[in-house]
Amino acid sequence: MSTSSETANIIENMDNLVGDGTLLRFQPFSSCLDPNFWFKVCQLKLDVDKLEEVHRSLIGYYDSKSSPFVSLDCSSFNQEVNYETSSKYIAHGHCLNKNTIDSFKNCDKNELLKEFGERMLNDFRSGKAIEDPSIIPVFDILMYSDLKKFIFYYWFAFPSLANPKYYLTDTPTILKNTFSAAQFDLLVSGFQNLNINQRGFFGVVSTDDGNLKVMTLKQYIDVLQNNVENDFTNYLVFADPSDLLNNPGWPLRNLLYLILLHCPSIRNSVLRVIALRGSPTSKFSTSMLFNIKLSSNIEMGFQPDDIAFVGWEKNSKGIFCPKYVDLSKTMDSKKQARESVDLNLKLMKWRIAPDLNLDVIAQSKCLIIGAGTLGCCIARNLMSWGVRNITFIDSGKVSYSNPVRQSLYKHAHCINANTYKATAAAEALREIYPEINSKGVVMSIPMPGHAANIDDHENINLLSELIENHDVIFLVTDSRESRWLPTMLSTLHNKLAITAALGFDSYLVLRHGVVVQDVSTNEKKLGCYFCNDVTAPGNSLVDRTLDQQCTVTRPGVSSIAGALAVELFVSCIQLKYNAPANATSCLGVIPHSIRGFLCDFQQIMPCTPSFFQCIACSLKVVNDFLNNREEFLLNVFRNPNYLEDLTGLTDLKNKFENIQILELNDSDVEDSETYNDQTVTAID
Amino acid sequence: MSMTYDQFMEYALDFKNHSDSIDDGWNIHEYKNQMTGSIIKYLVKKEMQKMNKFLANPHNSEFHLEEDSETIICEYHVLYNPSYSSPDMFFNMWFTNGKLLSIEHIWSRVHSFVKQQVNNDKWNAITQKEHPLSGIPFFRVHPCKNTHILDNLGVSSVKTFEFNPLTTWLSTISSLVGLEMHLSYGHKNIVSYN
Numbered sequence A: 001m002s003t004s005s006e007t008a009n010i011i012e013n014m015d016n017l018v019g020d021g022t023l024l025r026f027q028p029f030s031s032c033l034d035p036n037f038w039f040k041v042c043q044l045k046l047d048v049d050k051l052e053e054v055h056r057s058l059i060g061y062y063d064s065k066s067s068p069f070v071s072l073d074c075s076s077f078n079q080e081v082n083y084e085t086s087s088k089y090i091a092h093g094h095c096l097n098k099n100t101i102d103s104f105k106n107c108d109k110n111e112l113l114k115e116f117g118e119r120m121l122n123d124f125r126s127g128k129a130i131e132d133p134s135i136i137p138v139f140d141i142l143m144y145s146d147l148k149k150f151i152f153y154y155w156f157a158f159p160s161l162a163n164p165k166y167y168l169t170d171t172p173t174i175l176k177n178t179f180s181a182a183q184f185d186l187l188v189s190g191f192q193n194l195n196i197n198q199r200g201f202f203g204v205v206s207t208d209d210g211n212l213k214v215m216t217l218k219q220y221i222d223v224l225q226n227n228v229e230n231d232f233t234n235y236l237v238f239a240d241p242s243d244l245l246n247n248p249g250w251p252l253r254n255l256l257y258l259i260l261l262h263c264p265s266i267r268n269s270v271l272r273v274i275a276l277r278g279s280p281t282s283k284f285s286t287s288m289l290f291n292i293k294l295s296s297n298i299e300m301g302f303q304p305d306d307i308a309f310v311g312w313e314k315n316s317k318g319i320f321c322p323k324y325v326d327l328s329k330t331m332d333s334k335k336q337a338r339e340s341v342d343l344n345l346k347l348m349k350w351r352i353a354p355d356l357n358l359d360v361i362a363q364s365k366c367l368i369i370g371a372g373t374l375g376c377c378i379a380r381n382l383m384s385w386g387v388r389n390i391t392f393i394d395s396g397k398v399s400y401s402n403p404v405r406q407s408l409y410k411h412a413h414c415i416n417a418n419t420y421k422a423t424a425a426a427e428a429l430r431e432i433y434p435e436i437n438s439k440g441v442v443m444s445i446p447m448p449g450h451a452a453n454i455d456d457h458e459n460i461n462l463l464s465e466l467i468e469n470h471d472v473i474f475l476v477t478d479s480r481e482s483r484w485l486p487t488m489l490s491t492l493h494n495k496l497a498i499t500a501a502l503g504f505d506s507y508l509v510l511r512h513g514v515v516v517q518d519v520s521t522n523e524k525k526l527g528c529y530f531c532n533d534v535t536a537p538g539n540s541l542v543d544r545t546l547d548q549q550c551t552v553t554r555p556g557v558s559s560i561a562g563a564l565a566v567e568l569f570v571s572c573i574q575l576k577y578n579a580p581a582n583a584t585s586c587l588g589v590i591p592h593s594i595r596g597f598l599c600d601f602q603q604i605m606p607c608t609p610s611f612f613q614c615i616a617c618s619l620k621v622v623n624d625f626l627n628n629r630e631e632f633l634l635n636v637f638r639n640p641n642y643l644e645d646l647t648g649l650t651d652l653k654n655k656f657e658n659i660q661i662l663e664l665n666d667s668d669v670e671d672s673e674t675y676n677d678q679t680v681t682a683i684d
Numbered sequence B: 001m002s003m004t005y006d007q008f009m010e011y012a013l014d015f016k017n018h019s020d021s022i023d024d025g026w027n028i029h030e031y032k033n034q035m036t037g038s039i040i041k042y043l044v045k046k047e048m049q050k051m052n053k054f055l056a057n058p059h060n061s062e063f064h065l066e067e068d069s070e071t072i073i074c075e076y077h078v079l080y081n082p083s084y085s086s087p088d089m090f091f092n093m094w095f096t097n098g099k100l101l102s103i104e105h106i107w108s109r110v111h112s113f114v115k116q117q118v119n120n121d122k123w124n125a126i127t128q129k130e131h132p133l134s135g136i137p138f139f140r141v142h143p144c145k146n147t148h149i150l151d152n153l154g155v156s157s158v159k160t161f162e163f164n165p166l167t168t169w170l171s172t173i174s175s176l177v178g179l180e181m182h183l184s185y186g187h188k189n190i191v192s193y194n
């Protein structure tokens, strides 16, 4: 910003002639841009100018309240003056938008300034600037905008004439020393009667009896030119943006030249100049009076050879060079979305939970196995928490019944039945939030008891790799069998797995997979989906009726379960995965499992340890997979009873054949007899 | 506590009249809803402030006062919030190159304004929010603070006031947003409001 100390540099040539008095120095204008100015620049460049390097007219505003700025906003591009800002003064300018950074850098700045200045001088010579004084203060902007990165290079020029030099005949005085209160009143009312274009530059004449008359600049110049009888004092008035007591602002420099150009006869006289400061309300009470004359060489500056221009704006360091502004944070919609999403989450942290670790959530790589109702719901809730990495696994395509329940799909996905859910879901996430890193893997999960596919071995490797490369696995496929392999692999890779399963009006959300350290109970692992029942996953798809295959659930059940799965993950990850059942994080208790029933709107949080004979997560199974992988898998897929035999479950079953197995050891659950895990089948 | 939109406008006009008399720069802007044609009015003030440059870097712990100061432009919008039945302060600040101050900058400013009683609550009172009329990102003093403040002032829609409650409210939150309130707002002739 321009400050008083910089003003000393404005006139480089210090040939302060003896006897001429004090060299008059003008405070230069600075530019001040509203954020919406840049929005308009972008819009015009993209929609209107395109590749043309257009010279566009602009209107800027300044005021006389100690602020040496020309302000521009989006209305600056309108050719009509904005009368809402009638308390301000107008400056006219042009903007030259360059197409490349090179043409911005390489264009000859001296030539350019000369071009700007000549255009102004033409209006001075023709007298146009006398008719419409609002074109006396001019500005030009040389600009290059990088609209991909929202970076703008710009350089303002406030062209003025380097010559002639002006001198003060005496110390400037405050106008109150000269004008009476009554004269100030006349000045204010005369000012208010002027058209807005005339308010920046005008004249007053005062008579000895205290009368005072405001006139337009043109009338004032007529008075000077006709040099009529001298029974009054005349003053040249300009609205002064300067915030320096003894230095007038930049507009006076142009005004003086215009006056002296058209009134050569007064080049020897002293000009009485009123620097109008303050506002009509304050009766311009801080206005100053300057008595100004030309240097001894009165012709200097008016000969064509003498004409030279000054006026490039200095940057904030006081150097003549272009300015640069990076507005990607406000203008890049993607960055803006990211900022807002982050801020929303940060507010939760700042206001409610100061210990909340948002980074660990954002950085988590989430794998969602099953892109159905639950998968879609989980993905959306993960995004709400600021998760940046989401991968879907699903082999299905979007069908007509899906979009109403599965929140990432639309009718268009169903047409011709050729959109894979995994890819459509990943794409939908990017449409919702472009900063997300989402992937879709089209793959079917190999299932025990289902005659092995050719692809199965490949898919097992791929699934194993995917699980290994993610931090949390959401297990939300549509059948019990399809959960087996991911459950086993999550245990193998020691990953937090969260299983959600739905019944008609009940749901189960449970976490497992990762080893936890519970010193008090010596508990190492929490029970998985399979720990709680003793039937190994056979091919349940074979003898199902249609109703059972497309399990009907109350629609709200999946939203509840999906949301709980995400919240459970968020709570759990606050303790960096090492969360024994019912441990406490900054967000509260972290249960092992949550079971809910919509029939009576009850929810319970049972905890079950890992079962040593579990067909999915027991050491026996995991080790067999590790050690005899080929043979193990072959057996699993061919023989529906293999897993039960392996873990000894078959023996167990024979022993207690007639016992109804309760899947929970919690006494609370025994009360709710309506619940039976067999009814909890995941829904597609 | 609550005030109706009509009461809000009455207070706003009175406030603006006083602003005019001391040249404080408050204006009443109108927003026309293109769908319904209804007109919403609100108070606007735009002013320049000098900010010491060291404040521009909130991460710089060194107190290093440079003589050089940076000019920033502040725009204040006082809207009526129908949900809270209270005035709602939106504001924005930017550098002369048009770049908006970040919320961290704003907080560092708040920090310097309320030196005596910096507390987390005060900081959290300011948040970023799209302007309800223009959709542009603005900063906002969370309106739940407003009702709280007005409650403390004993303002309610049925009471009669000695002072313009909008003025009292603004002077209470002005320090949060770096708004200087001329003392004469408090000293002006006492008028009765209802």
Ligand SMILES: [Zn+2]
Residues within 6 Å of the ligand: A527, A528, A529, A530, A531, A532, A610, A611, A614, A615, A616, A617, A618
């Ligand atoms: Zn298990």
